[in-house]
Amino acid sequence: MSVQTYTPREFHRQAHDALGNPQIRANFRKAMDGLMSKRRDVFSDWDLDALRELGANIRQRALARLPELLEQLEANCQANGIRVHWAQDGDEACRIIRELCEARDAKSVIKGKSMVSEEMHLNTHLEGAGIEALESDLGEYLVQLNEQTPSHIIMPAIHLNTDEISEIMHDKTGTERTRDVDYMTAAARAQLRERFMAADVGISGVNFAVAETGTLCLVENEGNGRMTTTVPPVHIAVTGIEKVVEHLRDVPPLYALLTRSATGQHVTTYFNMISGPRKPDEHDGPEEVHLVLVDNGRSSIYQDDELLDTLRCIRCGACMNHCPVYTRVGGHTYGTTYPGPIGKILMPHMMGLAETRDLPSASSLCGACGEVCPVKIPIPDLLVRLRKESVGEGRGNVPGAGVKRHRSEVLAWKGFQWLATHPGVWRSAMAIAGKLRGWMPTRLGGWTDYRSTPKPAKTSLHALVKRHRREEGSS
């Protein structure tokens, strides 16, 4: 398998390639069908709407007090012995983490799953400084072995099937070619175990950061998160500033929503609550714990009352699992750290609308994402808002606003407006279209590659209704 790089600029080409790749199509369809049905089953005896309402409220409440809560989080973390660092963007976060590693003379870093670290390309940065960063989440490990990026935020290697995984492991680690999943898991586990013991620093993400107690919650299934945060002498947690919640009591409902929405699990195998480094009388745990809080465009989203909803996200991945577009093109096609619906509403803020120009339009607005989102983010409305920013006059606070504004398109919509606000002209236009129906072109852009040309009816509804009324009158 060759190393491929993806970029949102090439969305169309990448979608074309993915759609033409039966393996990709089958892998995603099968995986997403499974995830959707698991989620449906696990929520079947819940009042899901009430729980989602609660989840949305908790997140909204936290965001409403975000600046304050972040200060509270910092103070309580410091009191617990966790050192807190602030990063304006990904580069700054990378630099902070590298310096923390260098201060310990670290050569080897073990990582738990963290999408924020993907967002800032931490591994590349560390490698540039001669520090080896090894992913320990099984999916992330495979993706790293294969020199790829994650194709899903919860299941990074979901684009690979058993045979492909066997091939990658055989190539890169010398295991037997097999379809025995247990064998492969055991092999990866053994490979990773050694590295845990040797690692100088462990880096993890955070699912919920509790302001009132200064606790970092980490949700995972493999135990690699616990190893990452307890075995190496230094633990660095890195997260976006929006992950903060007010109270410890806010965590159980969000956790219930997260695991069920993500993988259809009632609980995950591990739920870690990290509240500081090893105390003098304790036998294990890291000597140092750091929290790196990353902004990277989030505070600019925060300025806008409507876009703010984007920050409620708890990164469950349900929106992508249920997305008919994601299911067909897969995660890499988007060319962004976060793919699928959440990627489409988040990445324009991080990369700008010029770079991500084809993402907001790549949705039929079917609403499946918004329907399942555990914190009720109105994803379709936000997509429409970003479309508006793209074609607007560029005064919005989304970077790259106005980038898709073209004179011809503006004129076309002005023309539509004129026609639809002049009813007499509209009726004549409908009548003329009916007369010209035989003259319709047989090709209409991409429409006719998959469908026949629609033909205007001979008589418009306006005219039919008039005839109908006449007939009534005469009967």
Place this chain on the structure above:
Amino acid sequence: MTPIKQYPPKPARVYFFGTCLIDLFYPEAGLDGIRLLEREGIDVRFPDDQTCCGQPAYTSGYHDEARAVAEAQLDLFREPWPIVVPSGSCGGMIRTHYPQLFSGTPREAQAKEVASRVFELTEFLVHVCHIKLIDKGRPEKVAMHTSCSARREMGLPDTGPALLSQLQSVELVEQERTAECCGFGGTFAVRHPEVSGAMVNDKVQAIESSGAEHFVTSDCGCLMNIAGCCRHREASLDGEHIASYLWRRTA
């Protein structure tokens, strides 16, 4: 989710908003909708100056243009009668997006008031008319595609199937992934033809393998998309708007 709606008793009079797609491509479906309502003893008023709800401009991000078009429709519904729309997509536009579009403008109250009177046709037939259908057609297997906007935006996954299940000789067959989008999405089908094409081909496949001889939809966007794909594939399957189907089998 749309809040639970309190349905009014059957009124003497309603407005009918035909939608631009029906006006241009499927006028019979509009007329059949009117006929169904008239048979229930309702006086149906079709404001002659109606054009389009403005949704194409709205979802494309041209909100000033959409607002101007929407504004031209608002004044057509001055009497307090229900407004029946034979499309979940246009119905959803008026019901959910008009209030947003006019929020903070002098028209806000009017937009909200109009929005509160909007009903999708199948919703209105089931919940307001409590229609009883007597099937006169031959036995047939039919699949239903409820549009995503009827299903999710308007919260009406069941009203179309409820009407079909009243037809004694019709067997409503279940297709795989019923709730999945057909790939229309207005300008989406034009801007992302390949992805949209993959979606509609899967939809046709699912309907075909359900054993359906025919399919119905409650939205003409989906109809144009799915039926257009059937024709392109030279499939024998054909579809129509649910209003036409109901009228054809019961008139």
